[in-house]
Amino acid sequence: MKKLIILFFAILLIAGTQTAIAQGNSQKEKSKKELKEKGKDLKEKGEKKVREVKEKHEKGKEKEHKDKDKEREHDEDDDSRDNGKIKDKDNKKEKKEKKEKVEKENNGKGNAYGKNKGDLTGREFGQARANEAKNKIEEREVRIKRSEDTVEKGRRKVKETRERVKKQHENKEINDKELEEKEVKIKSVEEDLNDLEEKIKKGKEKALQKKKEIETIYE
Amino acid sequence: MTFAFFVSIITISCTDKKKEEEKTKAAVEKIEAAEKEMETISNEIEEKTNTIEKEINELDNL
Numbered sequence: 001m002k003k004l005i006i007l008f009f010a011i012l013l014i015a016g017t018q019t020a021i022a023q024g025n026s027q028k029e030k031s032k033k034e035l036k037e038k039g040k041d042l043k044e045k046g047e048k049k050v051r052e053v054k055e056k057h058e059k060g061k062e063k064e065h066k067d068k069d070k071e072r073e074h075d076e077d078d079d080s081r082d083n084g085k086i087k088d089k090d091n092k093k094e095k096k097e098k099k100e101k102v103e104k105e106n107n108g109k110g111n112a113y114g115k116n117k118g119d120l121t122g123r124e125f126g127q128a129r130a131n132e133a134k135n136k137i138e139e140r141e142v143r144i145k146r147s148e149d150t151v152e153k154g155r156r157k158v159k160e161t162r163e164r165v166k167k168q169h170e171n172k173e174i175n176d177k178e179l180e181e182k183e184v185k186i187k188s189v190e191e192d193l194n195d196l197e198e199k200i201k202k203g204k205e206k207a208l209q210k211k212k213e214i215e216t217i218y219e
Numbered sequence: 220m221t222f223a224f225f226v227s228i229i230t231i232s233c234t235d236k237k238k239e240e241e242k243t244k245a246a247v248e249k250i251e252a253a254e255k256e257m258e259t260i261s262n263e264i265e266e267k268t269n270t271i272e273k274e275i276n277e278l279d280n281l
């Protein structure tokens with residue numbers, strides 16, 4: 001669509017210039033002479049004006065210098081008294097102006113997506129954001145993998161505890177009821193471990209999926 | 220004529236910029252949603268891991 005519009009306007013432009021050229025060819029030669037003459041006159045007039053302006057400028061400068069010298073002499077006496085107060089006021093004003101400028105600049109770089117973020121264009125900003133998100137997801141993956149270690153450790157511990165409790169029962173250190181209670185506790189830990197394992201599995205799959213999703217956004 | 224051409228070019232470039240902005244906005248929203256989803260999943264897993272670690276330590280007392 002965009003290309004069509006551009007093409008349309010380009011054709012219109014070419015057509016327009018061609019008709020203008022055709023009409024203008026006959027009058028060109030006449031107008032060339034007139035233009036040359038006019039050009040010469042304008043040049044002369046321009047040069048004169050430039051000279052005048054330069055002269056005025058130089059005169060103005062001389063006047064300014066003289067005035068400034070006079071003012072300085074006059075102010076030096078007054079400044080010795082009021083200098084502190086005036087300087088403070090000026091400094092405060094300057095600081096305020098600087099702060100406002102900085103705030104304005106920062107506001108310009110706010111949250112508008114796609115607008116220039118520093119030197120980044122919208123696409124570059126998006127790509128940078130995508131990379132950042134990918135890194136964050138990878139960090140999360142590492143943390144999820146740490147939980148896998150806990151699962152492994154838990155499984156080992158459950159096995160050891162079960163064997164120990166069995167031995168306790170065999171040695172009649174605990175009765176049947178106590179054995180049952182301990183078994184229930186071990187089973188609940190086992191179920192939680194299964195639950196965590198399932199969650200880790202899903203989390204890993206999700207991490208892969210999200211990473212792929214992010215990669216496809218800017219492919 | 221040329222004025223119209225330039226005006227049209229400017230409007231086209233403006234609409235292009237706006238479109239790019241919208242595209243980027245949508246992309247960033249998608250990225251942020253993915254990031255957030257992963258964050259909640261990972262936090263859930265970590266929470267569960269912490270409770271399980273406590274349970275594992277309690278097994279020593281059995």
